[in-house]
Amino acid sequence: MPHYRWLIIGAGMTGDSAVKGIREVDATSPIGLIGAEPSPPYNRPPLSKGLWKDQHLEQIWRDTPQVGVDLHLGCRVIQLDKTGKSVVDDRGTVFTFEKLLLATGGAPRHLPFDTTGNRIIYYRTVEDYRRLRALVGTGQRFAVIGGGFIGSEIAAALTLNGKHVVMLFPEAGIGARVFPAPLATMLNAYYHEKGVEVLVGEVVTDLRMRGEQTILTTQGGREITADGVVAGVGIQPNDELASAAGLPTDNGILVDELLRAGHPDIYAAGDVARFFNPALGMRLRVEHEDNANTMGHAAGRNMAGQAAPYHHLPFFYSDLFDLGYEAVGDLDSRLVTVEDWKAPFREGVVYYLKDGRVRGVLLWNVWGQVDNARALIAQPGPFRPEDLTGRLPA
Secondary structure (H helix, E strand, O other): OOEEEEEEEOOOHHHHHHHHHHHHHOOOOOEEEEEOOOOOOEOOHHHOOHHHOOOOHHHOEOOHHHHOOEEEEOOOEEEEEOOOOEEEEOOOOEEEEEEEEEOOOEEEOOOOOOOOOOOEEEOOOHHHHHHHHHHHHHOOEEEEEOOOHHHHHHHHHHHHOOOEEEEEEOOOOOOOOOOOHHHHHHHHHHHHHOOOEEEEOOOEEEEEEEOOEEEEEEOOOOEEEEOEEEEOOOEEEOOHHHHHOOOOEOOOEEOOOOOEEEEOOEEEOHHHEEEEEOOOOEEEOOOOHHHHHHHHHHHHHHHOOOOOOOOOOOEEEEEEOOEEEEEEEOOOOOOEEEEEEEEOOOEEEEEEEEOOEEEEEEEEOOOOOHHHHHHHHHOOOOOOHHHHOOOOOO
8 A cells, every 4th residue: 555745646747846846845755646647747738739840759758757756657546535545546556645636637528429439539648649640640631620729729730730621610710719709700711821621600410430531510511521530629627536525626626725625635736726816806727838837836835835825827828820829817708808909910919808907918929928917917907998008018
């Protein structure tokens, strides 16, 4: 029965960052890291970015094994006893701990008509990358379901690798849930110019196989034949383990400002954790790299006794062909938006407002302004649209 002073469930970026945080405070005590994937921790963003350009697979791996941690990979924790301070994995191994971090991340949502489960790549892991890369080696035509973060990046990546891509989603524009309507509509045309076949307002309702190809049927009656299908339709937080153990959950694991999950010796961080952010005055659950790294590191240090409130407001970023952006805060296209363009749709800042307060900032081909955007979100306002013109210079 392995016993660890520090036990971490989840061997992703958050888990790795937590190990580093612990080691800054405690250089010697045993750390156990349990991961469902067979791979050790790696950087996830290159899966839809750099690996399709000039980055090599060996460059994504983190140095977790070198910092003094026992890796238990390819196994999934199925039971947590918070009173007895133990967990059981799917091999029957019992681990005991003094303090525990739940960095269980999230699982991709699957489409209801996908009954076989093996024709669509729900893109998230390095194994998904390897599978898609193999298909790219033999196929020419690919379908991407979803116009959000993953869908827009994968569609661009496949197109840049010389493949014909059909991109389809129910919204009116690429990134429509995040970007204001004019920008989302522009992206439809921009992707079309780059060679992507963009089908807006289309919902896939069925699929069938014809040899090695997949044929998708849409609600509008279209049939799309593809050598490979990728779906990016969001994730669900892996909070079932916490919920079954009686820890507080609500679309993720609820944590306090020290990242404790309803128990003095159990913490949560990363994609699965919902935390209160003072600048926005609301709980967030953030599924991006900055939060995984920063929150994991904070959780590790807090577990090891260097307790500090987690008040960080994470940012995220993306590359879309020749366009790129960084974003901070609550980017919801249903909010009031103020667009301040230096060059329309090419360079500028979009502000998201509610009740006169800035809730989010989109930096479109504008760099070096993330900290200033955070400071603006923390201000009480109220702001008028004219107050924001030129506020964050491009």
